[in-house]
Amino acid sequence: xxxxGGSLSETNELDEALMxxxxxxxxxxxxxxxxRYQQDIFRFCFHxxxxxxxxxxxxxxxxxxxxxxxxxxxxxxxxxxxxLRIARNLCLNTLKRSRHITVEDIEGFANTRREEIxxxxxxxxxxxxxxxxxQERLALLDSMLAHLSxxxxxxxxxxxxxxLPAREIGEILGISEGAVRTRIHRxxxxxxxxHNEQQDVS
Amino acid sequence: MDDxxxxxxxxxxxxxxxxxxxxxxxxxxxxxxxxRQEIEQCRRLSxxxxxxxxxxxxxxxxxxxxxDVTQSIAKLRxxxxxxxxxxxxVAACLIIMMVWPMLTAQxxxxxxxxxxxxxxxxxxxxxxxxxxxxxxxxxxAYGSPEHPSTIKTNDIVQELGKGLATVPVRRRLHQWGSLxxxxxxxxxxxxxxxxxxxxxxxxxxxxxEAYAVLSRAVNEPNYQDDPVVYLMWIxxxxxxxxENDRIYSEYWGAIERLRExxxxxxxxxxxxxxxxxxxxxxxxxLDVLQDAATLPKACAYTQRNLKYIEEAxxxxxxxxxxxxxxxxxxxxxxxHRMLVQLGHDLLAHSELYRHAGQPDIAxxxxxxxxxxxxxxxxxxxxxxxxxAGYDIQACAAAYNPSDGALVALDKAAxxxxxxxxxxxxxxxxxxxxxxxxxxxxxxxxxxxxDLALLSESHP
Numbered sequence: 001x002x003x004x005g006g007s008l009s010e011t012n013e014l015d016e017a018l019m020x021x022x023x024x025x026x027x028x029x030x031x032x033x034x035x036r037y038q039q040d041i042f043r044f045c046f047h048x049x050x051x052x053x054x055x056x057x058x059x060x061x062x063x064x065x066x067x068x069x070x071x072x073x074x075x076x077x078x079x080x081x082x083x084l085r086i087a088r089n090l091c092l093n094t095l096k097r098s099r100h101i102t103v104e105d106i107e108g109f110a111n112t113r114r115e116e117i118x119x120x121x122x123x124x125x126x127x128x129x130x131x132x133x134x135q136e137r138l139a140l141l142d143s144m145l146a147h148l149s150x151x152x153x154x155x156x157x158x159x160x161x162x163x164l165p166a167r168e169i170g171e172i173l174g175i176s177e178g179a180v181r182t183r184i185h186r187x188x189x190x191x192x193x194x195h196n197e198q199q200d201v202s
Numbered sequence: 203m204d205d206x207x208x209x210x211x212x213x214x215x216x217x218x219x220x221x222x223x224x225x226x227x228x229x230x231x232x233x234x235x236x237x238r239q240e241i242e243q244c245r246r247l248s249x250x251x252x253x254x255x256x257x258x259x260x261x262x263x264x265x266x267x268x269x270d271v272t273q274s275i276a277k278l279r280x281x282x283x284x285x286x287x288x289x290x291x292v293a294a295c296l297i298i299m300m301v302w303p304m305l306t307a308q309x310x311x312x313x314x315x316x317x318x319x320x321x322x323x324x325x326x327x328x329x330x331x332x333x334x335x336x337x338x339x340x341x342x343a344y345g346s347p348e349h350p351s352t353i354k355t356n357d358i359v360q361e362l363g364k365g366l367a368t369v370p371v372r373r374r375l376h377q378w379g380s381l382x383x384x385x386x387x388x389x390x391x392x393x394x395x396x397x398x399x400x401x402x403x404x405x406x407x408x409x410x411e412a413y414a415v416l417s418r419a420v421n422e423p424n425y426q427d428d429p430v431v432y433l434m435w436i437x438x439x440x441x442x443x444x445e446n447d448r449i450y451s452e453y454w455g456a457i458e459r460l461r462e463x464x465x466x467x468x469x470x471x472x473x474x475x476x477x478x479x480x481x482x483x484x485x486x487x488l489d490v491l492q493d494a495a496t497l498p499k500a501c502a503y504t505q506r507n508l509k510y511i512e513e514a515x516x517x518x519x520x521x522x523x524x525x526x527x528x529x530x531x532x533x534x535x536x537x538h539r540m541l542v543q544l545g546h547d548l549l550a551h552s553e554l555y556r557h558a559g560q561p562d563i564a565x566x567x568x569x570x571x572x573x574x575x576x577x578x579x580x581x582x583x584x585x586x587x588x589x590a591g592y593d594i595q596a597c598a599a600a601y602n603p604s605d606g607a608l609v610a611l612d613k614a615a616x617x618x619x620x621x622x623x624x625x626x627x628x629x630x631x632x633x634x635x636x637x638x639x640x641x642x643x644x645x646x647x648x649x650x651x652d653l654a655l656l657s658e659s660h661p
């Protein structure tokens with residue numbers, strides 16, 4: 001599954017044309033962009049905040065920011081990385097603020113999150129056997145990702161969950177494509193080492 | 203994996219996702235079992251991540267934020283009034299608050315009386331600051347400055363003889379120590395004037411002309427590392443509005459550059475926070491304000507600015523010694539104006555949030571402005587700028603008063619008043635000496651700031 005569905009080459013020109021209309025005061029063009037990208041931005045935000053409601057609010061805020069900052073958009077450049085940068089900045093700010101919360105808050109948040117995940121899995125349409133396997137895999141993924149730094153987790157999410165190409169990740173994070181590849185490889189290596197250690201223990 | 207293998211790190215990732223890799227790396231793979239194993243394991247891992255990520259994300263609910271986005275934007279639209287007119291109204295109220303006692307309470311001898319006593323503690327504290335501001339910071343808005351070429355050191359000494367603490371003398375000094383826009387224009391248009399002099403003159407030029415001068419300055423090797431030039435440029439770009447994309451992008455670039463040039467000066471962060479608030483990017487602005495509070499000081503680079511002003515005065519015709527003395531006696535005027543304006547701009551945003559029913563954000567901005575004022579006081583060696591710091595704190599306290607803030611402010615006002623009194627005495631002492639001593643005094647102020655005058659070692 002690819003983030004921001006469809007092929008880039010098909011949608012890019014239209015995105016920028018829509019933004020030009022937004023800049024000219026055509027609010028229906030923004031509606032089109034919201035409809036086109038809202039689900040993808042929601043998923044994108046969810047990777048950072050891991051909370052449905054927060055991700056939804058951030059999605060909404062992202063499009064409001066797109067409107068507020070419309071004059072800053074350079075229509076000669078692609079829209080999607082610009083949109084993702086706005087969403088990412090909002091997510092990082094939210095995370096930064098949430099780090100001021102107490103240990104009790106964190107524990108409470110962790111429990112809620114665990115319940116959310118379990119509820120999501122049990123509520124899925126898959127049969128009980130499939131759900132149990134998925135839960136195990138999800139738990140393994142969760143525990144493995146917890147061993148990564150924030151930056152590594154972000155890269156893994158962008159690359160493997162959002163399926164973004166390294167070039168685009170570089171544009172969002174403000175680093176070169178080569179640096180993205182190197183860092184993703186390091187993150188994968190950390191995961192691999194942890195995976196191997198787990199296997200050795202078991 | 204050894205060091206040699208590490209040189210292929212970016213290629214390894216390509217190999218893991220099955221992308222094209224360099225021929226040389228392929229040759230390396232044939233010989234290196236470790237790399238092959240690593241690629242194989244990482245490939246399995248990335249397949250698993252893909253599958254699990256996909257599974258996970260498919261479980262997320264569908265969202266429809268369009269109605270909420272439309273509603274939020276509809277709320278934003280009337281804010282053209284709130285964002286443009288309201289800050290102007292708030293600023294106008296503050297200016298009236300500052301200027302009113304000056305307009306209504308003049309003694310016969312021309313000195314400014316303290317503001318009329320009020321019943322509340324708040325009025326007392328603020329009145330104290332208004333008096334200080336009126337007595338010690340006299341902007342040159344009382345008419346056109348006299349032509350600088352007519353000013354001699356003797357004239358300055360004569361004026362000082364009338365008593366530095368009186369408003370007419372300080373007003374006269376400020377007139378002499380600045381240039382009328384028409385003089386600035388002729389200076390800028392002259393082929394033989396230096397860029398340093400033009401930078402100095404830009405502080406009294408209309409925004410468009412100032413922009414032309416400063417745009418050149420930031421591209422000149424001699425000036426492109428000077429934070430005060432960027433600070434002037436930021437203020438000028440902001441003054442020109444955001445209609446012009448190029449200027450608006452230069453505005454943001456200049457803010458970023460100022461941060462780079464002096465990461466320890468909180469002023470750059472307050473300037474950035476104001477720009478973010480102007481753009482409606484509230485949460486980012488609050489984060490920046492939080493970061494700003496962690497820095498020790500905020501200053502408007504008065505010392506650096508003095509050399510530009512001195513150069514402008516000299517090239518406009520003021521004698522060298524006179525220019526230096528005037529610059530010393532009026533140091534910090536631009537910084538004071540800039541800092542107080544920034545404080546007011548931030549407080550105007552705070553008021554907007556209060557009116558919009560978001561008191562938490564309003565209080566957060568207001569608290570940050572109070573910290574900003576304290577950082578200005580801590581950061582500057584010039585009385586005019588320290589006065590700006592206290593002034594900013596006084597305004598913040600007026601918006602969101604607390605007993606502690608008012609007591610601290612009252613105490614600070616007395617201290618500042620004493621300091622300024624001592625400065626006046628020192629200048630008076632030098633005035634009674636020779637012209638050389640007066641020039642030496644000017645050197646000391648320009649080099650070390652007027653705080654240096656308060657040290658006991660000074661004659």
